[in-house]
Amino acid sequence: MSQKISIASWNINSVRFRLDIVERFLQEVGPDVLCLQETKVVDRDFPAQMFRKLGYQYQVLNGQPMHHGVAILSRVPMVADNRHDWQDNGEARHIGAQLECGIRLENVYVPAGGEAPDPETNPKFVQKLAFIERMTNWSSQLDEPTLLVGDFNVAPCETDVWNHKQLLGVVSHTPVEVEALARLQQSHNWVDLGRKFIPEPAHVFTWWSYRAKDWKASNRGRRLDHMWASPSVAERALEHHLFEDCRNWGKPSDHIPIMTTFKVD
């Protein structure tokens, strides 16, 4: 008998502040697995009970005070796997899990990289590039069927931003970042599921700034959130969804959830 598994990813920008919309998403969409980034909570204060109540009894957490933080919540069996610190600075930006269906799941929150795309003056930009380079070294050693998801903080394609030329000098879409991400992609022949299902030149965004008066009207978005699959996992991808409505829900995150459904044996 053939079965399916749905896996979602969402930069939630504080899981405690957005409990209402997380609950709504789980009730209305009900992915089997939810990967969160920017949970902004230490593990002992993570709202584990709310997820448990909704059936997400398997939980792996990697939080820290104030910033960053990632989590995987699942209603199908999984066990915790490695957590990598690719900057070696203690920041909680990655957590992995082994799903019982055989897929290895890696949930990552790549550093934003600060304001200026200039390695000379902006150490955060240097850190972001180093983070991606270390991920590339890790990825080139991977030989398992893996799904890599999260907020990569890079919009690689020209149609991943509202205005390619205008954003060439804006951190998230600079050529040096796009090239670093391309090396990461090549290191495992990762399949970009977002673009497998919605090929260029269609514009695809997963993030819209809070600063616009009307995010939808101005539509100055970027595709920062991604799901990359090992080739063998990509072959099993059945559907891919972007939940743009969530950007309009009460107290929204500036990112929307994305989700892919896979065939499993």
Place this chain on the structure above:
DNA sequence: ATGGCTGGTAGAACCAGA
């Protein structure tokens, strides 16, 4: 061309986001 907003934590004329 600029600035616009958000949450956590401390109690900021902050930090980080992107």
